Amino acid sequence: MTMSDELVLNVKELYLNFYTYEGVVKALDGVNMFLRRGDTMGVVGETGCGKSVTAKSILRLVEAPGKIESGEILLYDKDKETDEIHEIDIAKLRPEEMLEIRGNKISIVFQDPATYPNPVFRVGDQIAEVIELHQDLSLDVLNMKIAKLELMLSENLASENRAEIEEKINYYRQQLDDPPTPDKKSKREAAKLKAIEMLKMVRMPAPEQVVNQYPHELSGGMRQRALIAGSLACNPSILICDEATTALDVTVQAQVLMLLNQLKKEIGSSIIVITHDMGVVAETCNWVNVMYAGTTVESCATLELFEKPIHPYTAGLLTAVPKLHEDRERLPQIRGTVPNLITPPSGCRFHPRCDYATKICEEKKPLLEEQKPGHWVACHNPLDN
Ligand SMILES: Nc1ncnc2c1ncn2[C@@H]1O[C@H](COP(=O)(O)OP(=O)(O)OP(=O)(O)O)[C@@H](O)[C@H]1O
Ligand SMILES: [Mg+2]
Secondary structure (H helix, E strand, O other): OOOHEEEEEEEEEEEEEEOOEEEEEEEEEEEEEEEOOOOOOEEEEOOOOHHHHHHHHHHHOOOOOOEEEEEEEEEEEEEEOOOOOOEEHHHHHHHHHHOOOOOOOOOEEEEEEOOOOOOOOOHHHHHHHHHHHHHHHHHHHHHHHHHHHHHHHOOOOOOHHHHHHHHHHHHHHHHEEEEOOOOOHHHHHHHHHHHHHHHHHHHOOOHHHHOOHHHHHOOHHHHHHHHHHHHHOOOOEEEEEEOOOOOHHHHHHHHHHHHHHHHHHOOOEEEEOOOOOOOHHHHHHHEEEEEEEEEEEEEEHHHHHHHOOHHHHHHHHOOOOOOOOOOOOOOOOOOOOOOOOOOOOOOOHHHHHOOOHHHHHHHHHOOOEEEOOOEEEOOOOOOOO
C-alpha cells in the first residue's frame, strides 16, 4: 500500500439498534466506510439515514437504548515516536480506553453553533479545557506505559530485548520529567496561549480578544471557527464535522470546510464531512460515501460520483443538484418516503422507491462490492453508464 492510500479508519459492516418502547429501531444495517490519510470524505444521505449515529459510534458516544450489534470500527493509530501503526477496534474498547481517543485522536464538531460552544464560558477557556484534559491524560498514559514495561522486565518475559525496553522506559520517564510548561507559567495560562495559537490557525480575526469573549459575542461563522479550533487543539488524526439539520448558511459552512482543507496538511488530519448538501461535497470532498436507511450504498471519488453514479439512489440524489453558488436546496425529492427503521423493507432497503427494482431486490440485501476499480456499490441492478 502506498502512502496515499494508507487507511486511518475502516468501518466494516457496522450494525446498531435502538431498543425503544415502540420497537427495535434498526438504525445501522451494515455501514461500511474507509478513510485514507489526508482524505476529506463526505457522508451524504437523507435525514435519518444514520450519518450522525455512525459518527457517534466512531466516538462511542451512542448511549442506551442504542447498542452496537456487530461490526468493526478499526482505527489505524500512528505512534508519534516510532511511526508504527497500531490497529485498534474502537467497537471493542472499554469506556475508559475511549478517553485517550476521543478529542485526542478523533474529534467531532457538531455544526450547530447556536447551542454550542457552551454559552456561559469564555471561548479561550473552552479550548484550554480540551488541551488540559489531554495533557493530564497523556501523563496518565505515560505512567501506564512505564508500568507495563516495568512489569515485562520484572517478569523477565523479554530477556532478549531487555536493553531496548529499558531504553524505552528511560525515554518515557524523561518525557514525564519534562515540565509541560518550561517557562513556569501556570498550566491554564499555557493552555490559553495555545488556544490563541489555535484561533490564529483557523484565521480568527483578533484572536487575543476573542479568547476572552463569550460565544454569543461572535458571529455564527466565528463561533464555528472557535469550535474547530478547539477540536483541532490536540492534533487529532480524524476530524468529523457533523452538520446539524438547522445548519448555518451553507456558504459559511463551505468557507470553513475550505479552510480545513487548507489546514489539513499542517494538522495532519483526515476529515469526515457529514452533510445534506451535495454542493458542499463537490466543493470540499475528494471522496464520498452515500448512505441510505442505515447502509452504505455507494462509495467512490467525488468526481466519479458526480459523473457516473452507479446506484439508482445516488443518481436520484444528483438529478436535482443545483449549480454551485446558486441558491441551493436540500437534497432533492426522490419518490416515496424514507422507510420506518422498526419495520424496514426486506432485501435492499431502497427497493420500494427504486425504478430499477426486480424480485431479487426484495429478497436479498445487496453487498457492497467494488464494481469498478475504486468504485464500491451495493446494488443488484447497478446503472451502467
Ligand atoms: N436515541 C435514539 N433512539 C431511537 N432512535 C434513534 C435515536 N437516535 C437516532 N435514532 C434513529 O436512528 C436513525 C439514524 O439517525 P441519525 O441521527 O444518524 O440520522 P442522520 O442521518 O444524522 O439524519 P439528519 O440528516 O437529520 O441529521 C434514525 O431513524 C433515528 O430516528
Ligand atoms: Mg444527523
